[in-house]
Amino acid sequence: MGRPPCCDKVGVKKGPWTPEEDIILVSYIQEHGPGNWKAIPTNSGLSRCSKSCRLRWTNYLRPGIKRGSFTEQEENLIIHLQALLGNRWAAITSYLPERTDNDIKNHWNTHMKKKLRRIENEGGMIAGSGFSKNQSIAKGQWEKRLQTDINMAKQALQEALSMEKPSFLYESKPSSSSHSSSTPPSSTTYASSTENISRLLENWMRKAPKNSDKSTQHSVKNFVNIGADSTSSDGTITSVANNHIVSPEISQFQVDSKPCLDERFSLSLIETWLFDENYWGGNGSNIVLDFSFDDASHELF
């Protein structure tokens, strides 16, 4: 007996989500909170499988998602983390909470791989691996990587237990140049969808005074704000969440749908290393190439 499909394939809609479907999903989650994905299609009336709903929410509709082009600092961080963690996008995403793993993965595959390949051709190193050619197939590399990960986890745990709470790493440095990218963020279909959803949600709010529950309305309003912010005239995303003035509800969403926030609290050593400009050799183009695990692990642990 094979594994049954996650959802009944018959009658399950596939393909791009419509704004109407988004509204239904968001409305349902506003009311019931994220989670119990299995129940969402049935209870909300969506003809989508639970997986599709979860993905749509986490990658697209969840409040606090930053869209648009990546800043140089974000890219540097991704390169560095990819060298350290490999293609573990979920782990990498925990350092860039405003980005989704899908977003980072896509950006890596479409932009950064190419960029690094170009650098590799110029510099004769293996891009993205964090190792020079003669190191790349070094015996014991995986063991070393694993050990580093274990050490990282231990360190994080220790710091978490000691209640050390460094400020959010994304609050300080990355945001400082968040609009420094020379290329304007691309306007995608998301923008118009979001505007539609925002409008619909506003109408929905007006029509739905049944919610004596203020918090629900409040959170919907926040969602609307975020939607509007995310499509501001200059195309940049400066959401409420970016400034961390998020409603408890939204915080809850983020906590619920993202990896443990405490992970981020407890990585001051790592973040120092990750954001240390010196590591990046000034222009960020050589960093990975000069980076090796020996250096990093020695410094970190």
Next chain:
DNA sequence: AAAGGTTACAACCGCCTAAGG
């Protein structure tokens, strides 16, 4: 202006893991 090629990204697929019975 049209055709063909390229890029970007939303969404799907299938595997893995952990929780619950």
Next chain:
DNA sequence: CCCTTAGGCGGTTGTAACCTT
């Protein structure tokens, strides 16, 4: 323990938008 299943993750694909000729 074993089995089932929901949720999570990374790889891959499909396609709309954009660019070049």
